Amino acid sequence: MALEKARICLVNLERNCVLESVKSALESGVPASEIVLGSLSKAMEEIGRLYENGDYFIAELIEAASIFKEAMKILEPRLKEEASRLKTTRRARIVIGTVKGDVHDIGKTLVAIMLQAAGHEVIDLGVDVPAEKFVEAVEKYHPDIVGMSALLTTTARYMKTVIDELERKGLRRSLKIIIGGAATTSEFAREIGADGWAPNAIEAVKLVDSLMGIRDE
Ligand code: B12
Numbered sequence: 001m002a003l004e005k006a007r008i009c010l011v012n013l014e015r016n017c018v019l020e021s022v023k024s025a026l027e028s029g030v031p032a033s034e035i036v037l038g039s040l041s042k043a044m045e046e047i048g049r050l051y052e053n054g055d056y057f058i059a060e061l062i063e064a065a066s067i068f069k070e071a072m073k074i075l076e077p078r079l080k081e082e083a084s085r086l087k088t089t090r091r092a093r094i095v096i097g098t099v100k101g102d103v104h105d106i107g108k109t110l111v112a113i114m115l116q117a118a119g120h121e122v123i124d125l126g127v128d129v130p131a132e133k134f135v136e137a138v139e140k141y142h143p144d145i146v147g148m149s150a151l152l153t154t155t156a157r158y159m160k161t162v163i164d165e166l167e168r169k170g171l172r173r174s175l176k177i178i179i180g181g182a183a184t185t186s187e188f189a190r191e192i193g194a195d196g197w198a199p200n201a202i203e204a205v206k207l208v209d210s211l212m213g214i215r216d217e
Contacts, residue, residue: 002021002022002024002025002028002030003021003025003030003034003035003038003039004039005017005021006018006021006022006025006035006039006040006043006071007039007040007042007043007046008043009021010039010040010043010044010047010064010067010068010071011043011046011047011050013060013063013064013067015067015070018040018067018070018071019067019070019071019074022035022040022071022074022075023074025039026074026075026078031078031082032075032078032079032081032082033079033082033083033114033201033202035075036072036075036079036110036201037200037201037202040068040071041200043064044064044068044106045182047060047061047064048061048182065106068106069106072106072109072110076113079110079113079114079117080113080116080117081117082117083113083114083115083116083117083118083205084117084118084119086118086202086205086206086209090209090212090213091119091120091121092115092120092121092143092144092145092208092211092212093120093121093123093141093142093143093144093145094115094120094121094122094123094143094144094145094146094147094208095122095123095125095134095137095138095141095143095145095146095147096108096111096112096115096122096123096124096125096146096147096148096149097124097125097126097127097129097133097134097137097147097148097149098126098127098128098129098148098149098150098151098181099128099129099148099149099150099155099156099158099159099162100128100129100130100131100155100158101128101152101154101155101158102127102128102149102150102151102152102155102158102181103127103128104127104149104150104151104152104181105126105127105149107149107151107180107181107182107201108124108127108147108149108181109124110201111147111149111180111198111201111204112124113201114201114202114204114205115204115205115208118205118208118209120208123137123141123143125137131158131161131162131164131165131166132165134146134148134162134165134166135165135166135169135171138166138171138175139169139171142174143175144175144176144211144212145175145176145177145178145208145211145212146162146166146175146176146177146178147177147178147179147180147204148162148177148178148179148180148181148194149179149180149181150179150181150183150184151181151182151183152183153183155183156181156183156184156188159179159184159192159194160192160193163177163192163193163194176195176196176211177193177194177195177196178194178195178196178197178198178204178207178208178211179192179194179196179197180197180198180199180200180204184197185197195211196210196211
């Protein structure tokens with residue numbers, strides 16, 4: 001099956017095989033979101049474990065990220081189509097970024113793409129974003145929601161710094177804060193005073209909708 005093949009090929013860093021499997025999964029009608037979440041993201045988790053065990057090194061992580069991003073180019077138009085079916089009537093303005101010290105951007109970008117496709121306005125601050133930059137963006141764009149991503153245990157704590165800084169500037173009250181990334185959990189979100197957490201991009205869209213008071217249907 002193409003989905004399983006894409007996962008295995010990505011774990012083995014076989015670029016052409018990943019791209020071909022992604023195309024053939026799409027051709028056979030598998031939703032793009034399932035390819036990303038059910039296959040490619042799972043492969044990235046496995047690659048993370050291989051790295052942790054010392055079987056893979058940074059070079060392999062970089063190669064995996066590059067293959068993932070190339071596959072995303074094929075998947076993005078279809079992802080947008082799928083997410084547009086989740087379209088909402090109440091459009092949110094969302095400022096999103098990966099926090100200071102962290103350069104992981106694949107998950108954050110995926111969340112941004114899906115939110116945009118669902119009809120929300122997204123201002124993407126990129127990676128390695130310090131608290132001051134979040135504050136500046138909130139002052140400038142007056143978003144409904146701020147989204148933060150962190151994949152490192154060390155950088156996840158920085159999310160609290162951003163929240164504290166937004167509070168200190170009196171900007172927190174009119175704002176919902178959502179977080180995500182492999183280093184976070186819903187408990188952690190609660191602990192640092194965020195308003196929500198989501199495990200993946202589809203759930204992130206649902207989370208934003210529920211925070212904006214939008215129901216399914
Ligand atoms: C690819 C990768 C890299 C690439 C990143 C390339 C890039 N452009 O992003 C590179 C090579 C740069 C890298 C570097 C490092 N990495 Co790295 N990396 C990974 C890996 C294998 C995959 C991450 C990924 O892209 N996943 C796929 C995406 C789709 O999933 P995701 O990011 O989780 O996002 C989804 C959800 O979490 C959620 N989400 C994400 N963000 C948000 C935000 C909001 C608001 C919401 C609601 C939801 C949400 O939705 C997303 C989409 O569905 C992970 C393994 C893992 N288990 O995550 C390790 C991992 C995160 N890395 C790790 C480490 C240690 C490092 C380095 C420190 C290694 C080193 N010694 O230099 C550096 C740190 C660099 C830095 N300062 O940031 C560790 C972290 C351990 C820890 N707990 O702290 C991991 C877990 C690997 C491991 N098992 O050891 N890495």
